[in-house]
Amino acid sequence: xxxxxxxxxxxxxxxxxxxxxxxxxxxxxxxxxxxxxxxxxxxxxxxxxxxxxxxxxxxxxxxxxxxxxxxxxxxxxxxxxxxxxxxxxxxxxxxxxxxxxxxxxxxxxxxxxxxxxxxxxxxxxxxxxxxxxxxxxxxxxxxxxxxxxxxxxxxxxxxxxxxxxxxxxxxxxxxxxxxxxxxxxxxxxxxxxxxxxxxxxxxxxxxxxxxxxxxxxxxxxxxxxxxxxxxxxxxxxxxxxxxxxxxxxxxxxxxxxxxxxxxxxxxxxxxxxxxxxxxxxxxxxxxxxxxxxxxxxxxxxxxxxxxx
Amino acid sequence: xxxxxxxxxxxxxxxxxxxxxxxxxxxxxxxxxxxxxxxxxxxxxxxxxxxxxxxxxxxxxxxxxxxxxxxxxxxxxxxxxxxxxxxxxxxxxxxxxxxxxxxxxxxxxxxxxxxxxxxxxxxxxxxxxxxxxxxxxxxxxxxxxxxxxxxxxxxxxxxxxxxxxxxxxxxxxxxxxxxxxxxxxxxxxxxxxxxxxxxxxxxxxxxxxxxxxxxxxxxxxxxxxxxxxxxxxxxxxxxxxxxxxxxxxxxxxxxxxxxxxxxxxxxxxxxxxxxxxxxxxxxxxxxxxxxxxxxxxxxxxxxxxxxxxxxxxxxxxxxxxxxxxxxxxxxxxxxxxxxxxxxxxxxxxxxxxxxxxxxxxxxxxxx
Numbered sequence: 001x002x003x004x005x006x007x008x009x010x011x012x013x014x015x016x017x018x019x020x021x022x023x024x025x026x027x028x029x030x031x032x033x034x035x036x037x038x039x040x041x042x043x044x045x046x047x048x049x050x051x052x053x054x055x056x057x058x059x060x061x062x063x064x065x066x067x068x069x070x071x072x073x074x075x076x077x078x079x080x081x082x083x084x085x086x087x088x089x090x091x092x093x094x095x096x097x098x099x100x101x102x103x104x105x106x107x108x109x110x111x112x113x114x115x116x117x118x119x120x121x122x123x124x125x126x127x128x129x130x131x132x133x134x135x136x137x138x139x140x141x142x143x144x145x146x147x148x149x150x151x152x153x154x155x156x157x158x159x160x161x162x163x164x165x166x167x168x169x170x171x172x173x174x175x176x177x178x179x180x181x182x183x184x185x186x187x188x189x190x191x192x193x194x195x196x197x198x199x200x201x202x203x204x205x206x207x208x209x210x211x212x213x214x215x216x217x218x219x220x221x222x223x224x225x226x227x228x229x230x231x232x233x234x235x236x237x238x239x240x241x242x243x244x245x246x247x248x249x250x251x252x253x254x255x256x257x258x259x260x261x262x263x264x265x266x267x268x269x270x271x272x273x274x275x276x277x278x279x280x281x282x283x284x285x286x287x288x289x290x291x292x293x294x295x296x297x298x299x300x301x302x303x304x305x306x307x308x
Numbered sequence: 309x310x311x312x313x314x315x316x317x318x319x320x321x322x323x324x325x326x327x328x329x330x331x332x333x334x335x336x337x338x339x340x341x342x343x344x345x346x347x348x349x350x351x352x353x354x355x356x357x358x359x360x361x362x363x364x365x366x367x368x369x370x371x372x373x374x375x376x377x378x379x380x381x382x383x384x385x386x387x388x389x390x391x392x393x394x395x396x397x398x399x400x401x402x403x404x405x406x407x408x409x410x411x412x413x414x415x416x417x418x419x420x421x422x423x424x425x426x427x428x429x430x431x432x433x434x435x436x437x438x439x440x441x442x443x444x445x446x447x448x449x450x451x452x453x454x455x456x457x458x459x460x461x462x463x464x465x466x467x468x469x470x471x472x473x474x475x476x477x478x479x480x481x482x483x484x485x486x487x488x489x490x491x492x493x494x495x496x497x498x499x500x501x502x503x504x505x506x507x508x509x510x511x512x513x514x515x516x517x518x519x520x521x522x523x524x525x526x527x528x529x530x531x532x533x534x535x536x537x538x539x540x541x542x543x544x545x546x547x548x549x550x551x552x553x554x555x556x557x558x559x560x561x562x563x564x565x566x567x568x569x570x571x572x573x574x575x576x577x578x579x580x581x582x583x584x585x586x587x588x589x590x591x592x593x594x595x596x597x598x599x600x601x602x603x604x605x606x607x608x609x610x611x612x613x614x615x616x617x618x619x620x621x622x623x624x625x626x627x628x629x630x631x632x633x634x635x636x637x638x639x640x641x642x643x644x645x646x647x648x649x650x651x652x653x654x655x656x657x658x659x660x661x662x663x664x665x666x667x668x669x670x671x672x673x674x675x
Contacts, residue, residue: 053516078518089513091317093324098317105313106517151513160516 006031006158006189007052009063009070014047014056021047023212024061029191029205031157034184036203037193038300044212045193046086049162052191053083066158082156086163088147092136096127099135099150107154121149124179141172148179159183161192165199177202197297208300215303220296227303228294231268233275235261236288246282247275255301262298310519314527318501322531332497336539337546339489340482344551347481347609351437356380357401359392364412370423373449374405379441392426402428403438420450482553483635484608486543487569491602491628492595494536494570498577499584499594501528502670506585521670525663529574536570537563547639556642562635565652569631572659573598576627579666602628630655 007029014022022044029035039045050056052065054074063070066080090099100118109117122128125145127138135143144164152159161180165173177199180190184204192203200206201220208216208223216227230253237243240261247254252275253264265271268291276286322329356374360367374380383401386392392404404426414421425442429435502524505511514524544562547553555562577594584590604610605619606628612620623629630651637643645652 050512055512055515075518078516081516083513083516085509085512087509087512089508089510091321091510092508094317094320098320102313102317103517105316106310106514106519108309108518 004031005029005064006033007035007063007065007191009052010061012048012051012061012063013059014044014051015059020212022051022058025209025212025214027063027207027214029189031189032184032187033205034180034190034192034203036200036206037191037209038195038197038200038206038296039193039209040195040304043209045195045209046162048209049083049160049191049193052077053081053160054078055083079154080156080158082148082152082154082159084147084151084159084161084164086166088143090135090143090147090150093134095132095134096122096138096146097131099146100153103150104153109154117153117155121146121153125149140168141175144168144172144176145179148176152183157187158189158191161190163193163195165194165196173199197295197300200296206296208303210304210307215307216299223296223299224294227299230264230266230294230302232292232294232298233263233265233268233272234288234290234292235263235275235279235286237261237279237284237286239284242282243279243284246278246284250278253302253305255298257295257297262292262295262301264298264302311523311527314519314524315530318528318531322535328500332493332535333539333542336489336493336543340485340543340546341550343485343489344478344482344547347485351434351441352379353381354379354403354434354438354441355383355401356403356405357384357386357392357395358382359386359389359404359406361387361409362407362411366412366415367407370407370411370449371405373445377441377445379438396426396428399428402431402434403442478551479553480636480640481609482547482551483639484606484632486540486547487606487628487631487635488599488602488608489543490536490540490566490569491573491606491631492598493539494532494573495577495580495594495598496591497532497535498528498574499580499590500587501532502578502581503584503587503590507587521667524670525575525578525666528578529571532574532577533567533570536574537567540566540570553639555639557638558642558644561645562638565634565638565648565655566631568652568655568659569627569634572627572655572662575659575663575666579662579669582666582669598628601626605629606632608632624654627655627658630658 005028007027009025009027011024011026012022013020013024025044025048037045037048047056051058052063052070054070054077058070065077068076068080070077091102094102097118100121104114104118122131125142125148127142127146130138130142135146138146148161148164165176168176173196180192181202184190194200203220205219206217206223207214216223218226234257235243236259240256240259244254244256244261247261247263255262263275265275272289275289279286322332358371360371371382375382380403384395386395389406392401392406395401396404404424406424406426408422408424411421411423423446427435427438427442502511505514540563544555544559548555576598580593580597581590584593602608605612605615605623605626607623608628612623612629615623634648634651634655637648641647
């Protein structure tokens with residue numbers, strides 16, 4: 001019997017004393033899917049991933065990973081997953097090759113496959129010429145790819161990545177997502193958490209978590225259309241911070257997006273002039289205003305603010 | 309396979325950290341060297357000031373008796389009684405010998421002269437021992453002067469000392485010292501291994517792999533066992549060749565039982581390391597929980613049978629206690645395994661309990 005779902009959880013809860021880090025969440029992740037688990041820091045993303053990887057035990061709820069029960073079969077789960085944490089837990093004083101050797105031993109990679117798998121990691125991480133360098137001398141992007149390689153030396157069908165791109169430069173981030181897409185193309189399930197909303201578009205399906213609860217789920221485009229009842233106006237102004245405060249004082253929902261300010265409006269066409277007037281009264285000039293499709297960040301901001 | 313991988317990795321860690329490696333090998337040797345020379349109860353070369361008012365051949369003979377004994381070193385001669393006081397008050401001398409001006413006259417008359425010996429009692433240990441030497445020298449001198457006297461002591465007590473025949477305190481201190489030093493060193497060695505993994509976050513990665521807690525504990529234990537064993541061999545060699553402590557028993561038995569002790573001590577360090585989760589705290593706990601009990605309650609210096617009953621019972625839980633008995637027994641008495649069955653059994657039991665506690669504790673973090 002082949003399960004359709006790589007990960008399936010029901011009512012999963014984790015309490016630390018009085019604090020409920022994860023509150024009765026339900027999830028289904030299909031095989032071969034890039035599943036994005038989104039939320040701000042402290043929302044419960046890492047706690048959930050740790051429960052799924054058998055690093056901490058849930059307080060209540062049930063679930064399976066790769067068809068194995070998270071309560072009774074943690075050993076089987078560990079043989080079928082690869083886990084990479086945001087800290088890229090490599091051994092800094094060890095060389096690249098020594099790290100690969102260690103993890104291939106830990107994961108019991110069969111002898112006849114060892115050589116091929118090690119070569120695969122070196123190639124995937126594009127790190128061949130640095131294989132005898134200590135890991136501490138590597139740049140963040142290389143460390144990140146090496147950590148991924150070490151975590152999947154044993155070719156697990158399910159891969160958990162906890163904030164894999166934190167602290168890595170934008171180019172490395174893009175390369176890293178290409179790797180994730182390749183793995184999904186090979187039929188592997190990738191469960192990834194991030195708080196970079198711009199990365200979320202790379203996922204097949206998304207779940208948004210806030211304060212331990214799931215607040216939205218769907219494909220990126222579903223999220224945009226079904227949760228966004230508003231239009232988004234993008235403003236280019238001299239002092240975006242000041243402009244954001246002024247608009248908020250006027251009762252509008254405004255947030256910073258790089259150099260620009262995004263404002264949620266009932267209708268862009270009818271409110272465009274109104275915004276211009278508010279800012280002009282405050283002595284600010286608008287250098288540009290246009291209607292933009294909502295980004296996932298807009299969706300997220302709207303959802304979170306609607307709950308507060 | 310997995311075990312081999314962990315052992316290999318630990319060896320690389322040790323190799324890449326020359327400071328820790330040097331500490332692991334040099335610290336026990338340095339401690340043994342310092343303590344071996346410092347901790348001694350033999351009193352030699354007691355600084356002595358002499359006030360000889362008689363200045364006769366007989367009085368000089370008496371003084372010679374003191375200086376030739378090796379226990380007293382005469383640092384000064386003085387004319388006045390008060391000067392002797394001054395020497396002792398200032399701490400320049402620990403003993404003073406005052407011979408009255410009628411010393412030789414009294415002897416020639418057939419009487420017993422009185423010689424005044426002053427001993428600085430501020431260090432009661434030295435004073436007691438010095439007093440013993442004084443009476444021995446006195447007796448010898450008197451017997452030489454009156455060989456045929458019937459008034460000598462009627463019963464002569466002859467003391468026979470077993471085992472440490474030379475009565476060199478170093479001989480019984482050093483074997484115990486090895487036990488104390490090794491108790492501290494091995495716990496320190498491993499106390500950092502698991503806490504380091506917590507500190508750097510690699511523990512989480514390890515726990516997500518199929519590695520078993522027992523493999524992890526054993527894999528971390530083996531490399532340090534080799535280091536601890538080398539330390540023990542080196543300490544024993546130092547004791548026999550540098551300090552001249554005779555090794556009467558079987559060295560093979562000694563190293564075999566040391567291995568059992570090392571296993572327990574290293575497991576204890578790992579247990580601390582798992583619980584503490586932080587390198588600084590782990591090493592402090594390791595120091596505190598091994599050094600004081602091993603130093604004070606192991607029977608190394610203070611005899612356990614003289615302790616209050618409650619403390620005696622408490623010492624049963626201190627592995628260094630058994631190791632001290634084992635080392636002293638093999639070194640000084642040359643005992644065999646039959647005499648050490650109790651110690652061996654308890655030391656093995658301790659090792660196994662601590663090892664399984666460590667594995668269980670690690671499992672709890674995972675589960």
